[in-house]
Amino acid sequence: MSSFTRADMAPFHRQSPIFQLLRGLSFAVIALVLLSAVQTRAADRDKVAAFLQVTGFDVAIDSIALSAGSAPLMLGLEEDAFGLEWKLLAEKVFDIELMQERATDILEATLSDEVLAHGAAFYASDLGQRLVEVENASHLADDEEKAAEGERLLEVGGEEAEERIALFKRMNHAIDPKDIGMQAVTEIQVRFILAATYAGVVELRTDEDGLRATLRENAEEFAEEREMNSLRNAAYTYQSFSLDELTAYTEALEDPMMMQLYELMNAVHFEVMSNRFEALAIAMGQIQPQQEL
Template sequence: MKIIINLKRISASIMSATIVVVISLVNVVSPFSAEAAERAQVEAFLEVTGFDVALDSIAMSATLAPQMLGLDEGDFGGQWTALAKTTFDTVVMRARATDILEATLDAELLAHAAEFYASELGQKLVEAENFAHLQNDDVKYPTGAKLLAEMKAQDDPKISLFRRMSEAIDPNKIGIQAMIEIQVRFILAASYAGVISLRIDEKGLRAALAEDAEKVAREAEINALQNNAFTYQDFSLTDLMIYTKALEDPRMMTVYELMNAVHFEVMSNRFEALAVRLGKMQPAQEL
């Protein structure tokens, strides 16, 4: 299953997750739940769509947590790897996502998305997406950039499909807002835990991060194209046209609205938990 903006694992100027997204879990997705899906159905849905692996890949973003605070992994000594691993535990993240989806995901919408991803093409797509989710960015993005350059040189129509796919899974452009919010919540949590000492208030922090939002949005668009070029390099134009139309179905777009909200909520929750644990290891530093 695709996830809006790979963040390049919170790359470049590091984006972050949003209260706007978390609010959407309450105000946007609750109308979906005419007949909520059962837990077993949700667990099967996570697997068939590949959303379970997408959740697992959140753990890879933990490597950038010190950087978000202006620190270095070495500042936390040899405990860092173990701390990140236990905080971003895949069992915990999957359980949290399942809890939310069990309460909010409508059974009919679940069935629609699961039917597509369970098809022959759907499973081929899930296999490719799962592989891409877990690849090292230092390999994936340079390769994707090279493939994208070749596609542009050939005026490959797949590029327009990549853009349509990105639009379908995040039509309201909440991805950048979400990335900013995760960073705000993580930095504030780290400040409260005594990991850092903030010299600005929350309003100033948000304003500082928002200054680069336009630049980050441009970088995110390029990252998404590179990621797609890498992920779908072995798919035909016909296959990608079928996939694009499937993603543009209003029912699938509704499912993605919820899945994106869940993804960012789980990520935000784990980063906040990480901040608390860092506070028990690291003396305060100014940011």
């Protein structure tokens, strides 16, 4: 699926350091989404907790922690630049309970009973639970193996393969119809790099405007890479599903209420992710090496 599916949400693609942040919503977009999602009656906390479990969104939040290992690469540092302290630091910052609490707090305040019930009903169905199972497993799968197998599946060719790819693209559009994911690439990465700069982890040889301009120069390349990664991930994740099942899933995602649900869940997911990466940058300053970026 696309960057906005639970199957592909949390773990960054580790093969390209900058691409590891192609999973975001800008803070302005997040704020607008959360404000527009507020309903006259929000869901209570117990319902939200049950919703997270039945949809597998709790696993998507947990798996944000898997992205911590790639943080040094995004700053131009070696993966082992922070030595033995790194594992303890990452575990402390990407605390599972803290992330779940933050996600639940936001959803409790913004997710309406109507939208919650709609999403929960689909994912509680037989098809929905099978989807949750494979998507949860995909979160924890090895990135390189997943990419290689997904690529192999995409190259099979034939009419059915083309139909599957067409469905994957429809899923991507349903998840992010306004294509706001790419708008957030610069915002999330810039905030992480600037936080690391302020913490003394790296020295930035340009100002914020220059950093943004550099990232924009590569936007088209990253957009293509993101799309291909989404297709590879979808091919891998949903390989056991028939065309009829994939069609049913696609149509479910295209329902306006489901699109509203995903807009909110994506905003929450990336708010948690962005918050933790900024916190990580600050914490890295306490054990940091010095290097120009």
